[in-house]
Amino acid sequence: MAPTLYMSEISPPCRAVLMTARILGLTLKVKKMDLGKQEQLSPNFLKINPQHTIPTLCDNGFVIWDSHAIIAFLVGKYGNDDELYSKDIMERALIDQRLHFDSSVVNNFTRTILNPILYDNAYINVEDHKESILKTYALMEKFLRSYPWIAGKRVTIADLSLIPSITSLNVIVPIDKEDYPNLAKWIEKAETLPCYVENQNGLNLLRDLLSNRCCCPC
Template sequence: MAVIRCFSSSFAMAPILYMQHFSGPVRSVLLTAAALGLKLQHKIVDLSKQEHLTENFLKLNPQHTIPTLEDDGVVIWDSHAINAYLVAKYGKDDSLYPKDLAKRAMVDQRMHFDSGLIFSWLRNIARGVKYKGRKALTEDQIEGLEHGYEHLNTFLKDSKWVTGNAVTIADFSLIANVTTLNIIYPVDKSRYGNISRWLKDSEALPYYDVNREGLDHFKATMKPLLSAMAPRVFVTIVSPNVRSTLLTTHALGINIELEEIDLNNKEQFKPSFIKLNPQHTVPTLQDDDDFVVWDSHVINGYLVDKYGGIDDSLYPTDMQERAKVNQKLHFDTELSLLASRIMKGILHGGKKSAPQEQVDEILERYDFLEKFLAMNTFVALGHMTIADFSLIATVSTIDIFVPLDAKKYPKIAAWMKKMQALPYYAANKNGLDKIRNQIAAALEG
């Protein structure tokens, strides 16, 4: 294997940087070296081949991390420590890492912010996607990133760079990692205008290309994994609307990433969730990284259109048949809102039964549904559609507090038995049992 030797003007060996270009911490060191006008020997460590676990590398760095710097017999790892060392040894001045104690403390604080929050979330997310097969960011990860973005935006409120009006190694660390995170979870320019401006200023640095090269490599590596993410659905399992979506996904045989939203703890009002859905309702679907839609009826139609393949029976493309399905979906919207008002009265309003006026409204809609089922085997057409998923989730819930009279509504009763016989009906039953228990407890209390 060829040995490349790089010499400075004093014929001393240039520092060796053990690295991979896609690494954010490595890129922060490359930015520092470029700002200093310092040439480094680049020694690529192939993590996929576990070269960082070889005996020789472990002798250098028992923590087996990159970047690792070897300079005239001195070995240092952790990008923040490396950057501080390079400025102290090779800097023509101390502007990148001031000797003034107050200014230095500010730089150190921002670098610990990077290692403890920004890079910590980046490593957590990247490992989950690349090595553990995660298909979407978790609510905790999104909340953590938003938390980090909020702080960084505040740091940049009154200054051009993260510690003031001069760029420092703290900027280099954060530039490398935030630009990486921006690929996975884009910075919202409307909320984080200071970060957006800072990123543009960073791109104007004369040596920014050393970050862009590795960033493009990271994007090429991660984008295929990110674009293959399964649809992510934010749910509350007891919700009839959520259950209709679960029935749809099971019928289609598609995998989804479920993220539970605790309505009782008002998790639907978290900034990270409101950013996705200002109406703060469940279910909410996130697909293809940045596409978000809510309302179960719309979600279910979208899922069939995208993942149903050539079989469009659950939501026909024929415009007349689709119109019939849509009509029943809107009928369900009306019925589910009525059910929701009754449940809120029992679960949170101290009521012991549904008001007679609302019972009458439900019975009227039972009459309509009975007539629909007299016309077709299923609620919209002669075969099952997403309208059946929506209505079985709603009607089975209403049946808890306004029991269905099977003798008066035999066609509804027969239809419910057909739906209950589905091999994936547990997608409705599990949440239904939970809400039944909650209502029973409220009525007994």
């Protein structure tokens, strides 16, 4: 039976799971959640995930949440090889470092900026977030100095995780190609991946939503 994914396309970590499933050729049974209606707080969903976050995956009775854990699980269970998540100790350590960077640094912005918009119908002031977002771009630029992809010569789950996060930030504070050439190139390459379509849909929704919710556009 296909694993069930509780998700919303607008959510960057959900898009990371959709991209991973697409690259693995895995069909998911998708259950869309409306965070605006707080569906994640329904008693039924809380029984599945008491932390009430999406993405959440149910695979034959096994429940796992947090996109980073989910995509590693999907590659381990459904991947034909370890291309996306190397078993080489050093290669995997680098992938893990980038995943934790996404989880602890980049996702902070998507949470701080997007949650008030999604849950409270709030407006955001881009200027309040610009400096820290630019610092994140500067770090990504450095990470991409030695390799074309974020953790080496080929696409890994670290790219699949960071692509939705960074492209979402790009909607809020556009990435200047002159200042961040490696980062801009990485996004251009990401856009050519067949699985990118899974990011594009949600990104379009996000762009529409943010177009009338951001003050002080930069």
